[in-house]
Amino acid sequence: MLQDKGLSESEEGFRAPAPAHGDQASAPEPALGGQGLTGTPLSSPQGQDAEQTIENIKVTLHEKELWKKFHEAGTEMIITKAGRSVLVGNQFTNLKFCLSLMVAGKAEPAMPGRLYVHPDSPATGAHWMRQLVSFQKLKLTNNHLDPFGHIILNSMHKYQPRLHIVKADENNAFGSKNTAFCTHVFPETSFISVTSYQNHKITQLKIENNPFAKGFRGSDDSDLRVARLQSKEYPVISKSIMRQRLVSTQLSAKPDVSPLHGAHQALQHYQYENGAHMQFAAAEGQDLPLNTFPGQRDSGLFYHCLKRRDSARHLDLPCKRSYLEASSSVGDDHYFRSPPPYDQQMLSPSYCSEVTPREACMYSGSGAEIAGVSAVDDLPPPPLSCNMWTSVAPYTSYSVQTMETVPYQPFPAHFTATTMMPRLPSVSTQSSQPPGNTHFSIYNQLSQAQARERGPSTSFPRDRGLPPVCERKPPSPHLNAAANEFLYSQSFSLSRESSLQYHSGMGTVENWTDG
DNA sequence: TCTACTTACACGTTTGAATGGT
DNA sequence: AACCATTCAAACGTGTAAGTAG
Numbered sequence: 001m002l003q004d005k006g007l008s009e010s011e012e013g014f015r016a017p018a019p020a021h022g023d024q025a026s027a028p029e030p031a032l033g034g035q036g037l038t039g040t041p042l043s044s045p046q047g048q049d050a051e052q053t054i055e056n057i058k059v060t061l062h063e064k065e066l067w068k069k070f071h072e073a074g075t076e077m078i079i080t081k082a083g084r085s086v087l088v089g090n091q092f093t094n095l096k097f098c099l100s101l102m103v104a105g106k107a108e109p110a111m112p113g114r115l116y117v118h119p120d121s122p123a124t125g126a127h128w129m130r131q132l133v134s135f136q137k138l139k140l141t142n143n144h145l146d147p148f149g150h151i152i153l154n155s156m157h158k159y160q161p162r163l164h165i166v167k168a169d170e171n172n173a174f175g176s177k178n179t180a181f182c183t184h185v186f187p188e189t190s191f192i193s194v195t196s197y198q199n200h201k202i203t204q205l206k207i208e209n210n211p212f213a214k215g216f217r218g219s220d221d222s223d224l225r226v227a228r229l230q231s232k233e234y235p236v237i238s239k240s241i242m243r244q245r246l247v248s249t250q251l252s253a254k255p256d257v258s259p260l261h262g263a264h265q266a267l268q269h270y271q272y273e274n275g276a277h278m279q280f281a282a283a284e285g286q287d288l289p290l291n292t293f294p295g296q297r298d299s300g301l302f303y304h305c306l307k308r309r310d311s312a313r314h315l316d317l318p319c320k321r322s323y324l325e326a327s328s329s330v331g332d333d334h335y336f337r338s339p340p341p342y343d344q345q346m347l348s349p350s351y352c353s354e355v356t357p358r359e360a361c362m363y364s365g366s367g368a369e370i371a372g373v374s375a376v377d378d379l380p381p382p383p384l385s386c387n388m389w390t391s392v393a394p395y396t397s398y399s400v401q402t403m404e405t406v407p408y409q410p411f412p413a414h415f416t417a418t419t420m421m422p423r424l425p426s427v428s429t430q431s432s433q434p435p436g437n438t439h440f441s442i443y444n445q446l447s448q449a450q451a452r453e454r455g456p457s458t459s460f461p462r463d464r465g466l467p468p469v470c471e472r473k474p475p476s477p478h479l480n481a482a483a484n485e486f487l488y489s490q491s492f493s494l495s496r497e498s499s500l501q502y503h504s505g506m507g508t509v510e511n512w513t514d515g
Numbered sequence: 516t517c518t519a520c521t522t523a524c525a526c527g528t529t530t531g532a533a534t535g536g537t
Numbered sequence: 538a539a540c541c542a543t544t545c546a547a548a549c550g551t552g553t554a555a556g557t558a559g
Contacts, residue, residue: 195520212551215526
């Protein structure tokens with residue numbers, strides 16, 4: 001569940017937020033332990049303008065500990081052709097986000113980008129503060145032709161969900177010019193999309209925490225159940241366990257077999273967004289725990305606000321090259337290089353705060369989610385591959401490139417060798433977070449002049465009619481009537497973890513497109 | 516042969532209508 | 538008549554296993 005606290009409504013702007021509601025504790029728990037995002041109260045002075053307010057919005061992850069537990073094991077999400085309830089057998093259940101997909105690796109077909117817009121969007125800040133923001137109906141699919149508006153993912157890839165909060169205005173509920181927005185990223189929500197669980201530990205965690213899987217609980221209940229199904233009075237070893245034990249036996253019996261062999265086979269399917277296959281970063285036989293980076297282990301919500309300087313729009317940044325280009329030329333040894341300190345990446349002016357939308361777009365390839373950002377420049381727009389509400393035109397995107405491989409953790413279920421999961425870049429929580437604030441984000445602001453440069457404002461996609469697959473509901477009449485209320489849209493996106501996009505800002509959303 | 520994917524299945528939870536009591 | 542609690546069945550969400558495809 002997710003809750004934004006800190007959004008409030010006022011005819012003059014924003015007033016001090018209402019105290020945290022007590023309904024959070026009593027709110028119905030999501031299917032799998034009630035994970036989600038919750039917010040903390042925003043301290044927004046009365047009369048503060050929207051751009052100042054939105055950067056102060058704080059969103060926290062609900063059931064963070066549970067998320068971390070999964071994250072440390074290497075979260076996996078089941079995706080099916082028909083669409084499985086969300087990210088995570090529940091971890092994302094009760095989250096209503098907008099998911100958009102970054103374009104897959106070079107060798108992969110472009111994915112239809114999709115954002116999942118919270119069904120309640122747009123709604124006032126008071127509405128979002130009232131309760132946990134749930135993304136319950138979000139579903140994941142691997143069906144590229146999915147007509148239901150589910151989030152389309154590639155199997156065996158790692159994704160990083162992102163939450164976008166977009167300020168709407170009185171005209172079209174989502175604003176036109178100067179629409180503020182912010183993006184929240186919770187590293188512990190990253191996951192690998194799979195069609196069947198690869199990690200037995202994840203399976204067990206899901207079973208333990210998901211009420212719907214209660215039937216599989218107990219001391220290896222699944223095995224007991226199998227025994228019952230086979231009319232046996234003794235438990236039989238399940239297939240996954242048998243496979244795991246078999247491989248283990250084989251490995252122990254054949255010392256000449258590299259323990260990494262199986263892992264390599266598994267990992268060759270895990271790709272970063274840049275299309276580079278994962279490589280091993282650990283020495284042979286070395287088991288690197290997933291939580292090697294203490295910064296990530298306690299990453300919390302990365303939220304940091306930055307403002308882009310107009311004068312920096314055309315800086316020739318060293319990181320301006322295409323992410324795809326960069327990755328394609330990267331040799332294997334690249335993955336053994338140490339990444340630049342995360343705080344340097346994120347806080348270096350040349351890296352994040354002065355990156356133009358166009359440049360940022362380049363970092364992430366042609367990610368549908370940020371495809372529209374080029375509209376703020378006079379450069380030709382990148383190709384769009386979204387069929388929903390995918391493009392957030394004013395979004396200035398920032399990319400944290402993890403060009404190095406990161407440790408994987410063992411997949412006990414199927415892989416007995418040391419496998420390594422792609423990871424978020426190491427995060428220095430001490431240096432990258434504002435004092436007293438565990439949040440991290442990037443804030444970007446587009447000037448009025450820039451907004452004007454984009455040409456005549458067009459109506460927001462909602463006015464052009466969303467495809468029926470879009471899981472949105474029209475704003476309630478009372479919301480439309482409340483002309484002076486600030487309306488917020490909550491959406492969620494997914495990005496390939498190798499190129500995390502942290503963006504927020506203020507500008508038009510006129511180029512959001514249905515694709 | 517191996518791996519990922521699809522499908523069907525059983526089990527448990529959730530939801531909402533129907534029913535009965537106050 | 539209105540409200541509340543209980544019951545029950547259908548819908549839904551799980552993970553698993555078998556079969557299929559590449």
